[in-house]
Amino acid sequence: QKEVEQDPGPLSVPEGAIVSLNCTYSNSAFQYFMWYRQYSRKGPELLMYTYSSGNKEDGRFTAQVDKSSKYISLFIRDSQPSDSATYLCAMAPFLSGNTGKLIFGQGTTLQVKP
């Protein structure tokens, strides 16, 4: 079983829809959670970064962490065609001496249709 599971999709939604992207994980030591957006043939760019549990909002994006369920989500409100990309979740444990190695999900491909 992979440490981080993410449905690869593809997920297709109409413009203006609310999108929910999710990852589950098995390692209860994970404390740092990130979402990356990757456009086709480009490198991933950091979208959201949260520590431990709770919500974080940035414009149309909301990241949510539920450590009791080992489940993280990214919500996109009023989705736009420019949001069409692959979204990767990533996480890391809080361990002394850790060199910053991240565990990535496989990525979910999102298409927002005009």
Add this chain to the structure above:
Amino acid sequence: DVKVTQSSRYLVKRTGEKVFLECVQDMDHENMFWYRQDPGLGLRLIYFSYDVKMKEKGDIPEGYSVSREKKERFSLILESASTNQTSMYLCASNPSLARNTYEQYFGPGTRLTVT
């Protein structure tokens, strides 16, 4: 803004050639990483470096080596390129765990084709 640059966007090499992929970051980051990304397999860590001249193997180091002679530069070397090394190669950097920051910043990627 953090900037991570990679020497080539697209590269075509022949089987058996020695291949160098260069990565440079301009933010004085301590940690640097090399990944490959393949459809259905996601991002896989090849090597990482947490200081100049320091390196550690990632999940798939076979067939690769790395060099970090200066803090800002991290090179990936394919000693003898093979067709199964055709992939998208991504370099990333991370500030420092001393600041409790774990986010990584990625370069644009190098799409390598080995024929």
